[in-house]
Amino acid sequence: MRIVVTGGFGFLGQQVTDALLARRTLCGAPVDRLLLADRRVPAAAPVADHPLVDVVQGDLSERLDDVFRQPVDVVIHLASAVSAECESDFDLGMSANLDTTRALLDAARAQSAAGGPTPRVVFSSSIAVYGSDPAAPLPPVVDEWTLPTPQSSYGMQKRVCEQLIAEYTRRGFVDGRVARLMTVAVRPGEPNAAASGFLSGIIREPLSGLAATCPVDPGLRVALASPRRTVEGILRITEAVRGSGPGALEGGLPVNLPGLTVTVAGMLRRVAGDAVADLVTVAPDPAVEAIVGSWPASFDGARATALGLRPDDSFESVVKAYIEDHPEAIATGTTGP
Incomplete structure (x- = not known):
């Protein structure tokens, strides 16, 4: 199995990478190659020298040919411009979050159309897709059936990407899954622009x-959710079998972690x-x-609970x-x- 992690050298990308290298399996299959794609690769990044790891550095939208040069089975799409920078720079958010995600989906679609595997694309969305609109105020407890009315550019971009993934999945281009992340705390290191x-x-x-x-x-x-719980949720949604009942991913709705x-x-x-x-x-x-x-x-966590998450x-x-x-x-x- 060849897995791609976008934003692979970001905080969550490193956490997901460490978990995959520790497990060495995903979806019941061995992890043969793990490709980390990121705009920046730290000078001191020991994981880049791991025998199972390949690295693609640069703007993701410009490096997709390299990412898909060999068949991709799973994409865990974590690369994103964050909330405050999207609010201060609208064009950056639209390019980094919306345009790049569509380009990634089109590259995955092209692989499938050429007779390769249909990639499983797992998208890290956010609770920022929700917001209180005067015509549709938020209820006291939110679930996946609550109408998303984002009140930030970041939330809007995440919501549009969710809908794109649902459509590409409906058409059979990809097997798309959406995990809506809570605020992840406590993050180590330097502050970011979120x-x-x-x-x-x-x-x-x-x-x-x-x-x-x-x-x-x-x-x-x-x-909030800890990094441990967040990584657990992302990988569980990646592995979930589609269907109904406990442990299955039912329908195309996102899952609020x-x-x-x-x-x-x-x-x-x-x-x-x-x-x-x-x-x-x-x-x-x-x-x-x-x-x-x-x-x-x-949040009402029934959908996550059915997947064994807490x-x-x-x-x-x-x-x-x-x-x-x-x-x-x-x-x-x-x-x-």
């Missing part, structure tokens, strides 16, 4: 002894005590709050997992919740 990035920063930075800024009302409710509902204030006081949480300063940013505040915080046990468990996975990023003397 509007929700502060939800990692207000935990990550204090745990490393650094100050951080919270740009929203601490009473804001948000839905399980989320843990918390308040920002609740996150802060559960980090490692008041002294660490006091490193966070609240400084409202209306642009960030407008985006993140438009996303729902409570949310994190608690926010404390999310922080403990981060500390276990990234001990080098924790300041001396800091303890977990």
